[in-house]
Amino acid sequence: xxxxxxxxxxxxxxxxxxxxGGAVGLLSGLFGVGGGFLLxxxxxxxxxxxxxxxxxxxVQIVASSVSGVMAHMRRGTVDFAMGGVLTVGGFLGSGLGxxxxxxxxxxxxxxxxxxxxxxxxxxxxGGFMLSESLPGVLxxxxxxVALASRGPGRHSWMHGLPLKFRFRKSKLYVSALLPLxxxxxxxxxxxxxGVGGGFLxVPAMIxxxxxxxxxxxxxxLLQITFVTxxxxxxxxxxxxxxxxxxxxLLMLVAVISTQIxxxxxxxxxxxxxxxxxxxxxxxxxxxxxLGLVITPDELFTLSTxxxx
Amino acid sequence: xxxxxxxxxxxxxxxxxxxxxxxxxxxxxLSNHLVAITTGFSGTDVLLFGATDGPGDIAVVxxxxxxxxxxxxxxxxxxxxxxxxxxxxxxVPSYYRVASxxxxxxxxxxxxxxxxxxxxxxxxxxxxxxxxxxxxxxADFRKAFVRLKTESNLYDQGLGAIxxxxxxxxxxxxxxxxxxxxxxxLVEVYLFRDGDVTSAExxxxxxxxxxxxxxxxxxxxxxxxxxGIVSIxxxxxxxxxxxxxxxxx
Numbered sequence: 001x002x003x004x005x006x007x008x009x010x011x012x013x014x015x016x017x018x019x020x021g022g023a024v025g026l027l028s029g030l031f032g033v034g035g036g037f038l039l040x041x042x043x044x045x046x047x048x049x050x051x052x053x054x055x056x057x058x059v060q061i062v063a064s065s066v067s068g069v070m071a072h073m074r075r076g077t078v079d080f081a082m083g084g085v086l087t088v089g090g091f092l093g094s095g096l097g098x099x100x101x102x103x104x105x106x107x108x109x110x111x112x113x114x115x116x117x118x119x120x121x122x123x124x125x126g127g128f129m130l131s132e133s134l135p136g137v138l139x140x141x142x143x144x145v146a147l148a149s150r151g152p153g154r155h156s157w158m159h160g161l162p163l164k165f166r167f168r169k170s171k172l173y174v175s176a177l178l179p180l181x182x183x184x185x186x187x188x189x190x191x192x193x194g195v196g197g198g199f200l201x202v203p204a205m206i207x208x209x210x211x212x213x214x215x216x217x218x219x220x221l222l223q224i225t226f227v228t229x230x231x232x233x234x235x236x237x238x239x240x241x242x243x244x245x246x247x248x249l250l251m252l253v254a255v256i257s258t259q260i261x262x263x264x265x266x267x268x269x270x271x272x273x274x275x276x277x278x279x280x281x282x283x284x285x286x287x288x289x290l291g292l293v294i295t296p297d298e299l300f301t302l303s304t305x306x307x308x
Numbered sequence: 309x310x311x312x313x314x315x316x317x318x319x320x321x322x323x324x325x326x327x328x329x330x331x332x333x334x335x336x337x338l339s340n341h342l343v344a345i346t347t348g349f350s351g352t353d354v355l356l357f358g359a360t361d362g363p364g365d366i367a368v369v370x371x372x373x374x375x376x377x378x379x380x381x382x383x384x385x386x387x388x389x390x391x392x393x394x395x396x397x398x399x400v401p402s403y404y405r406v407a408s409x410x411x412x413x414x415x416x417x418x419x420x421x422x423x424x425x426x427x428x429x430x431x432x433x434x435x436x437x438x439x440x441x442x443x444x445x446x447a448d449f450r451k452a453f454v455r456l457k458t459e460s461n462l463y464d465q466g467l468g469a470i471x472x473x474x475x476x477x478x479x480x481x482x483x484x485x486x487x488x489x490x491x492x493x494l495v496e497v498y499l500f501r502d503g504d505v506t507s508a509e510x511x512x513x514x515x516x517x518x519x520x521x522x523x524x525x526x527x528x529x530x531x532x533x534x535x536g537i538v539s540i541x542x543x544x545x546x547x548x549x550x551x552x553x554x555x556x557x
Contacts, residue, residue, distance in 0.1 A: 002348065002349075002350035002486065003347060003348065004345060004346065004347050004348065004349040004350070004486065004521055005521075006517055006520075006521035006522070006524040006525045006528075007524070007525065007528055009487065009489065009490065009517075010486055010487040011349055011350045011351075011486035011487075047487070059539045059540065059542075059543045060543070062540055062543035062544060062547070063542075063543035063544070063546045063547040064547060065547070066543065066544045066546075066547025066548055066551075067546070067547035067548070067550045067551045068547075068551075069547075070547065070548060070551035070552075071551050071554070071555075074551075074555065109390065109391060111391070112388075112390045112391065116388075225544075229540045229543075229544075232536060232539060232540055232543075233533070233536040233537065233540060234536075235536070236528070236532050236533070236535050236536030236539060237532045237533050237536055240528050240529050240532055240535075242528065242535070242536065242539050244524055244528070244535075244538075244539055244542070245347070245521070245524065247539060247542075247543065248542070248546075251542075251543060251546045251547075252546070255546050255547050255549070255550030255551075256550055256554075258547075258550070259550055259551060259554040292387075292388045292389060293387055293388060293389070295384075295389070296382055296389055298456075299381050299382045299383075299452075300379055300380065300381050300382075300449070300452035300453075300455075300456060301379070301380050301382070301391070301456075302377055302378075302379050302453065302456045302457070303377070303378050303379075303380075304375055304376070304377050304402075
């Protein structure tokens, strides 16, 4: 069954869109990632113009992350203080990112930047997560491998930073500049690469800040909600690239599958979740890296500049 | 079928009328002057029909609203492929399709095909190329442009057949895919006789979004900030409702 998308100005098969929304929502609830790093390329693959894919998936991510945050709030697995600091950093970073994006778009290298950025960040993050969590899973040790940054004796430069703050929920006493910086970097990537940034923030919170995995997911979803809502608003105002019909279709199933994902996440051990997320992230990175290196079938790309 | 019979009788009347007037060598019209894009739109066919006052060949050109396109070619730098050269085409038709009763070369001289821009290779494109590109390379870009447009079903260089009935009546189906750009289209009908254009007629066709999808489009473009806020509120509500529903079950 075909449905016409008024902003994308094309029609799509409704079941493909529902399937995409469902799969991405499940991942969102399970891992605390927005799923944008999967959804955006998939939407472009089914023919949605890239600008509309980026604009629309931000609205869809708001829906699934709100759904996820509410579920995590009831479980008491959201650190609001930490989420607030991350969000402030995210706003600052995405402001800069919007400007960087427009510069790159003018030069015609935005696609390359996005691909390289994905390969670099996904590769590093995925590889690191896998090397950290895989041994624990393979040996089936009951307790997770001691998280690198937890426990005593790890007083690096990070702990010398000013503005120390006690994040009760996360059982951390660290400088607020750390989450602010992470939020900023993630926000920068969000605006430049058109993703929620959860895939980067979740590992950063686990490994850099040393937050417990269960708290990380809810807190990251909180930050994603506000930062992507801001992105969605900017995209609507500047580019008119949010397709409500597409967004509603995606949301319809995503909000439900997110809830299923959240339930699953509390039943699965933390390190299993991390291995699965690492494999997923690495898979996307490898796929994108091949796309950059393999001789393309079609050397030419077409883009409509204006429609007077 | 009933529609078709009605149409045929209409065409016949139409042709009789044309002959009665005596001095009109070509009349043509579309079954529909408005293609309405609604929520269920998945592409459509519009019937072009007409009559001539005697034997001859018909060429039909359909052009969409013009637009500016940039085409980029990837080049290898080190191990990776990235966009290198680019060529911009200004004022090119966003949609272009040709139909004729016989292959164009059999009845139309090249100078007329270029003058009336009949056939994809005869479409004039205002080209802005990167410095340092040879003319042959620019020609490659043009070929690639046509190829990519053809792949997205917006250009058709294959000649859609025009069926003649008893050398007087002709008809052809013009296909518009679901990704067709909106705007005013021009359907140009040329009557060729003895290697010359005897008569021509231009029929406008309007393609636009209608109903709910048009409302959403207008809302998004005219009230962008409000549209953004509504989108976010809808998203937040959907997420909230789902989480509440799931708590109860």
